[in-house]
Amino acid sequence: MPAYKDTERGTWYCQFYYVDWTGKRKKKKKRGFPRKKDAEAYEEEFLKKGSRTCSMTFGSMVELYMDDMRPRLRATTMRSKEYLINLKILPYFQGLQVNDITPAHVRKWQSELLSKDYSPTYVKTIYNQLSAIFNYAVRYYGLRENPARVAGSIGKKKAQEMNFWTVEQFSKFIECVPKFPARVGFSVLFWTGLRIGELLALTLEDIDLEAGTLTVNKSFQTIDGKEIITEPKTPKANRTVQLPRKLCDMIRQYEDALYEPQPDDRLFPFTKYYFHHQMNQGCKASGVERIRLHDLRHSHASLLINNGAPVLSVSERLGHEDIETTLRTYGHLYPSTTDGVVKKLDDLMP
Template sequence: MPANKDPDTPGKWLCQFYFTDWTGARKKKKKRGFDTKREALEWEREFLKHQRADMSMKLSAFVDLYLEDMGHRLRASTLENKRFIYNLKIKPYLGEKPMNLVTSPDVRKWQNELMAAEHQEGKKYSPTYLKTVNNQLTALFNYAVKYYGLRENPCHKAGSMGKKNAEEMQFWTTEEYKKFREAVKDKPRSYMAFQLLYYTGMRIGELMALTKADVDLDAGTVTVSKSYNRLNGADVISPPKTPKSNRVIALPDFLCDELRAYLAQLYDLQKSDRIFPFTKYFLEHEMKRGCKVSGVKKIRLHDLRHSHASLLIELGFSPLLIAERLGHEKVETTLNTYSHLWPHKQDEVVAKLQGIELLGGSTMVLKNPVKQN
């Protein structure tokens, strides 16, 4: 149907038309509030392409379709991160181009612009962030190829940008951490939160989701079964990152004693109440404050998790145990992430093997040596 002037809103246009949805049912659609007839007709065209998932539809419209589908399969925080990247880093550059007309040179140009851009004065995007953004565009086109018949993914020929891992992993030694915690000891909830992060390796969202019911001080454990995020002004509790992230973490006695004292200070705390009722922003502020006062180098909040892993490696624990404590889905994840922290352990292995041999007094002699021809 053609677009018409809206009789109820002077100066505005509306469009109304029939379409067939994915079930085969015929339905009527009506949309008002357009400034021009052209805008109304263009919206109708894009809506119909969306229903057919026609690859001549604009990239921006296909992003909406993709996110709507993935919304049933991803955690709310993951979906929100995807939406943020698409809206700010991809749609402004490629959003008006039809999906089937985005070429590898288009992708290369987009990459070059992002690599040259500054998110703050004098500061360009990090290689790991560029890689993350590039992965989102690649995922979008992979989805179009797999489910909607797009002939090829232009990102594959264009190549990637950025790096998967940061060049240097940041972490604190135990000495550095102890200096830092003294600087935040004036705020009990900050002190206790950082103690748990450093000595358990929990993710930030896992820490902030902890409730009184998750803490068993008699057994000396905390149970991780959920994650907290603040999204669009609302508190969101979701399952943890992976199935293996559901875990029970054992606590040392000194940490149980400190946690018991901290919980005793929380007035009328119910079992379902969060024991750290703050957001990630609060912890980031406290991290900056503690580093400034103590003089300890600034690291990210997530690097406290790396610090815990580094501590366990230094204490000689196995990759399998570390993977279970951190909630990694596979032990390979632990090995790949922290492989650079293990090399010096090879010298310890050699030294211990040498010690065993020396204690034995002599090398092993075969009773029936094989004759050489």
């Protein structure tokens, strides 16, 4: 498995033969590696991918899986799948050899996933995607068993009953939250429907108080104990949200109190634990029944629907990938129009 020095470019390249899926022998050449061992590693991994065994890395298996799925799925479905895999699965498993991934690895990943403030249905969706990749490896690349299946499923197929706060409950709660930064953060969550990761990733340059808008283009995550900024949950989560005037005033007051803020500084340089703790204190002092941080997003959706917002407006404001997601999640909150439709049909009949 030799690698060669490219004297003109000052880099390394590999050149080798392989047999493609049709049985034809082909030549492969790849340039631009900074080190000799990088070129050798590329050749080794490429040949493993073509060997139809699971000695390749999980990252390589995902590439094969995605190439296989791409022509079989709608573009929007494929894009959502890629986002989910890249954000929630690859950071944990990418460099591991597929053969070496055990149920214990998966259980540790599950524990990390369950520690976050995700809905049970979203957790189930992520788990199902990981299991689908391993099923693909079992069926087509000889993996002995699916370690995700052995580890056991997590999450729920159907959403649990949602908890909401009314405006009156939120107002009672927010008055009893001890810290001003937390009061502002909770207010943004309640009056915009942002996800907690989106809130924690906001920077000063994402807020335009003159225009009364907030731009969502990233999310704050904790992976393996490391705090990182990632892409939003889905492509449609990239959005601009209009802000109520009183919320703009509150954010302006908060920004004015910051010490020498920079445009790319996080507006809320805290963790979810900080907001969990502040919510516990606020609920205890106010007597309002505690809900999850994510339920503030549900509360915002309920507020919009109860005030007559069309489903498309709700979907766009929440950053759902499609209207079906909004209807699946909140459709039961919309009043039935069956009686009105039948009445109109009665009126039209001669």
